[in-house]
Amino acid sequence: MSETWSTTPSVPIDEYSDIYGNPVKRFVMPPGPLVLRYDAICAVPDGPEPDASTVPQALVDQVPGEVLHFTLPSRYCLSDELMGMAWELFGQTQPGGARVQAICDWVHDNIKFKYGTSNPLTTAADVLRDRIGVCRDLTHVAVSFCRAMNIPARYVFGYLPDLYVPIDPNPMDFAAWMEVYLGDRWWTFDPRNNARRAGRVLIGRGRDALDVAMLTTFGPATFRSMTVWADVAEVAKDS
Numbered sequence: 394m395s396e397t398w399s400t401t402p403s404v405p406i407d408e409y410s411d412i413y414g415n416p417v418k419r420f421v422m423p424p425g426p427l428v429l430r431y432d433a434i435c436a437v438p439d440g441p442e443p444d445a446s447t448v449p450q451a452l453v454d455q456v457p458g459e460v461l462h463f464t465l466p467s468r469y470c471l472s473d474e475l476m477g478m479a480w481e482l483f484g485q486t487q488p489g490g491a492r493v494q495a496i497c498d499w500v501h502d503n504i505k506f507k508y509g510t511s512n513p514l515t516t517a518a519d520v521l522r523d524r525i526g527v528c529r530d531l532t533h534v535a536v537s538f539c540r541a542m543n544i545p546a547r548y549v550f551g552y553l554p555d556l557y558v559p560i561d562p563n564p565m566d567f568a569a570w571m572e573v574y575l576g577d578r579w580w581t582f583d584p585r586n587n588a589r590r591a592g593r594v595l596i597g598r599g600r601d602a603l604d605v606a607m608l609t610t611f612g613p614a615t616f617r618s619m620t621v622w623a624d625v626a627e628v629a630k631d632s
Contacts, residue, residue, distance in 0.1 A: 396433035415605060422614060433594075434626050441589035444622050445490040445573070445580035453543050460574050463545035467600035469516050469533045470548075472540035478521070479541035483540035493573050493582055496538045501587035504531050508563075528569040528585035529602050535584040536601065545574035549581075549598050550605040552623035556592040565621045567607060572598065594623065 398418070400406070404427075407419040439557045456464070466473045482499060486492040517537040520530040532548055539546035553568035555561055570583040570593070583590065597605035608616075 394434045394436055396431070401428040401430075411599075413597070413599050413604060414617065415599070422610070425498045426617070435594050437592045437594060439462070441591050442581040442593070444589065445575055445582070446494050447561050448490040448575040448580065450489040450492065450544060450575055451577070456574065460545045463547050463574065463600065464540050464543055466537075466540070467630060468603045469601040470537040470540060471516055471553075473535045474518055475521070475537050476541040479538040482536065483542060490575055490580070492542065493539060493575070493580075494543060496535050496586050497582050499583040500531050500535045500538075500584040504533065504534060504584075506585060508566075531584045532569045532571050533583070533601055534591050539571070539573055547572050547579075547598050548601045548605065549595065550602070550607070551596040552592075552594040552621070553590060554594075554623035554625065558588075558590070558592070565623060567596070567621055568593075569602070571622065592623075 398406075400420070401424060404420045404423060409415070409417055409419070411417050453461075453464070457566040464472075472479075479496075483492055483495055485496045503524060504520060506527065507525055508527060510523070510525045511520065511527055511530050515526070515530060517533040520534050526534075536546040536548055549570050549572055551568055551570075553570075568585070570581060570585065572579040573582055574580075581589075581593070596607075599605045
């Protein structure tokens with residue numbers, strides 16, 4: 394509905410869209426401290442995402458060509474390396490939404506969520522070995538399993554406010570989940586929370602976190618701190 398963007402100190406900004414249609418801001422960081430700030434008011438559906446548990450899975454030859462690359466391995470989602478494990482765990486499940494939900498159930502139950510347990514080099518295989526990670530990592534594992542079973546899956550990065558759920562006492566952070574191509578469209582699944590939620594706000598989509606990193610730097614830069622907020626805004630209603 395509205396948005397503002399600013400840098401302190403002010404720097405020239407080059408804006409463009411990447412190959413997935415995500416908006417990107419590019420700039421040269423000056424020496425010294427730099428503060429980036431973004432605020433927006435967004436309209437979101439007042440209810441959870443649609444239920445995809447009974448949606449069928451398209452055969453590979455029926456998957457649209459522009460979607461097919463979301464069945465392939467990527468930097469963090471090593472679906473080829475994890476193919477054997479995926480079929481061993483989920484090969485007997487019903488293809489389609491039920492299989493994707495089984496994958497989310499397993500990841501949610503077997504990978505412990507804990508802040509600060511991964512780094513920019515951590516892959517899905519590393520997370521499966523250590524059985525611990527953040528939402529980014531749980532999503533990478535679920536995406537990898539889906540792709541290993543010929544289900545197109547993409548990584549999603551955004552905000553997830555605490556709407557219609559108990560308030561999380563931890564400081565708010567960005568969120569990661571996945572979208573899976575079933576039938577003839579993309580559906581939302583969340584292996585971290587393993588629940589259909591309301592209020593998701595998209596920042597970007599891609600093959601994995603490399604495609605939609607919050608910040609990519611070329612050259613030395615020290616990350617100092619980050620504050621994230623996603624709260625309900627009181628909007629005046631028309632009389």
